[in-house]
Amino acid sequence: MAAHYDAIVIGTGPGGEGAAMKLAKRGKKVAIIEKAHSVGGGCTHWGTIPSKALRHSVSRLIEFNSNPLFGEDQARKQLTFAEILSHAQSVIRKQVNLRKGFYDRNECDLFFGEASFVDNHTLQIRKNDGSLDYLSADNIIIATGSRPYRPADIDFAHPHVYDSDTILSLDYHPSSIIIYGAGVIGSEYASIFRGLDVKTDLINNRDRLLSFLDAEMSDSLSYHFRNSGIIIRHDEQYKSVEATPDGVIMHMQSGKKMRANCLLFANGRTGNTDKLNLTAVGLTPDGRGQLKVNDNYQTEVENIYAVGDVIGYPSLASAAYDQGRIAAGSIVSGKDTRKKLILDIPTGIYTIPEISSVGKTEQELTALKVPYEVGRAQFKHLARSQILGSDVGSLKILFHRETKEILGIHCFGERASEIIHIGQAIMEQKNGGNNIEYFVHTTFNYPTMAEAYRVAALNGLNRLF
Template sequence: MAVYDYDVVVIGSGPAGEGAAMNAAKHGRRVAIIEEQEAVGGNCTHKGTIPSKALRHSVKQIIEFNTNPMFRDIGEPRWFSFSKVLNRAEKVMANQVMLRTNFYARNRVDVYFGSAQFKDQNTVLVKGTAKGDEELRAKNIVIATGSRPYCPPDIDFNHPRIYNSDTILKLSHTPRTMIIYGAGVIGCEYASIFSGLGVKVDLIDTRDRLLSFLDGEISDALSYHLRNTSVKIRHNEEYDSVIGDGHGVIMNLKSGKRIRADSFLWCNGRTGNTDKLNIEAAGLEANNRGQLEIDDHYRTKVESIYAVGDVIGWPSLASAALDQGRSAAADLVGADNFRYINEVPTGIYTIPEISSIGKTEEELTKECIPYEVGQAFFKDTARAQISSQPVGMLKILFHRETLAILGIHCFGDQASEIVHIGQAIMRQEGKANTLEYFVNTTFNYPTMAEAYRVAAIAGLNRISNL
């Protein structure tokens, strides 16, 4: 068996692993990365973020074509199958793989395709590579293996009509009806995608409102627009059984309800990918969700081993995972630019999309912080009218006395882009992070960014009358 020595070995080539490998290589370390799949990119590229967002973009374009009166001069509304829309996503995935493969080659990071298992805290066995089994030794090891859908044992995921959020990408037809169990971020995103394709969706939520971590007004807006696209939302429900037959799937709920659909999509919970790593040989153990415990420098209880990305749990976002990987590498090489990632904007790619950063109204109320609200509704902005995207709003929460910005919440087209303007101002020091910045700054017109000025003026008008 061939044995190779490295400074750093990274397990997993998703955003977290890529961030760690690239940063360590930039600091002159000899780096190897191990990927279980046939191409780099991890689940983010092949099963999660990239395919689902590419799907969403295509569906959004279909909706725009079918609802814009101007396009009736071109032809009648069109129906598109899921498999046809998925072809576009596969092209994006291929481009991402090519891009990332080049990253590793250019930075001289050795890539091993195979499954990783610990032999001890400094040695990893890579099984099934092109050359057979190979052994990698390193001073530091970074675990960035990501997560996968949690699949309860009482549901038959081998049934051809029962899917999870990974296997749904193998769907070869477009069902007429679908049950989505789990109304978290992934469930809500897929509810938007399939309802946009004309599928009648039942969205089963185990809680009393959608995405309860969001500002209440934003959550309510999402519920309204999902229902407006014929999504049936059922709150406070839990499944009793899910049974697939030759005609579809029947779900029995504990409340006594019975729902039948052509297909079933499970989107309720994820598990860290640690069960095949033989982490016990390295002196590690995972919790009951397969996740690893780390300190505030991404170190596990074994000092030489780091863990980043979905395998450590919150926030389980590709954006945060990349920065976590970079920070872990900064710590292990002794660089002075380490930072713990704890201020992460949400990006929820429903139709319309949602993004936010900072406190919600509910949190500020509970903490007894004197705040006020400035709002701008997209239907009143010229750019939204021009682009025929009038749905949504920008909401700024600010301190009533200091005018410091406490939270930014955006619902509507390009929300995940718009939020970053507010994020940049929130991070400034002193008076530079107050509402007055938006009032005293000239924005291009017409733009969506102008909504910040509109919301800021509205907020100042609310406190000028007190």
């Protein structure tokens, strides 16, 4: 007979972890199923953690090579992709041990293998040795994440063709790379490879980089990418990929041909639902493997929930964790939860330099006919930025001309993803607390990057008449 639980969570990424921890702390008997060899999900092993660790290493390398403090006649330090991978692997190990401890301390039962539905209360687990286990539960949460989209006409088994998961197995230092797909993942890896002096072609399907961003931020990124030597090709679609013994040739629909030592295909992701046997419970994912859910993250089957990448937007690790907790709250209470994701979810893009934003863009506010004003602070004018030798970047605050309510914040430059949260905290204040004048009337440590908020607020308020 199958062991029975109050809840089973499929997947140990941020969404699964958030759900499991809340359920366990509310006294529920919880089982976790993970198909990989250790906990953490794609976020820890192939996505967020390793790519950000790689980015940090490359950023420090660039800083060393450009810092006059170490002498202008110094020999440039060179690192290979394999060398910076060692730092990423160290971070992954620490994260896995940390997260394994969470499950152990909260007495969650961990099962390793591939889960599939038998019915809406029962799961089959196929272990690595081929043996089968069966578990049942009152409620089941699908937090299986996503994987890189792989077109059938591209040979990903070729030693010079990679996706954003397999790129972490790259065991040589390429002289050149084509990155197909200029979304968040493609742009971040373009920064990493160019920082390692790899000739980088970034192929974009659209007319500008990261078109969901405020146009000024997108333009700033494009400028700095080109200034660093990245070749950006907009409005391009591939026709075919020709693999050669020493690399790849990408044939474009426009007639162009590009040759490189390797290809990173980073154009879209697919929800990991194809092996769950969802037909057994009457669920049908869309063409991208994603499931529909309600405000409590319930699917069309009342006792089955889904969170994280497997439900699509916003496909952020931070949001997935909160979604898992909200779903768990609904299970614990047995009714609709009043908890919801915050309206303005911050975005952090770990390119070099970083970009982070929260709230509306200028383009959105213009389309909505909202009377807004702009306050700006250039990092090169901040004492802390000058001390750090990092003068690239800016902070932009968008606020209502009449109420002075902050409507959007956009930051470009080193530590942008940290800086953004200061403004986000004020944006979340109710009953008139969201007001740009807060930054004028408070006192900031000096010198700090946070001082950019005071500078930007004064700059914007001076525009009012």
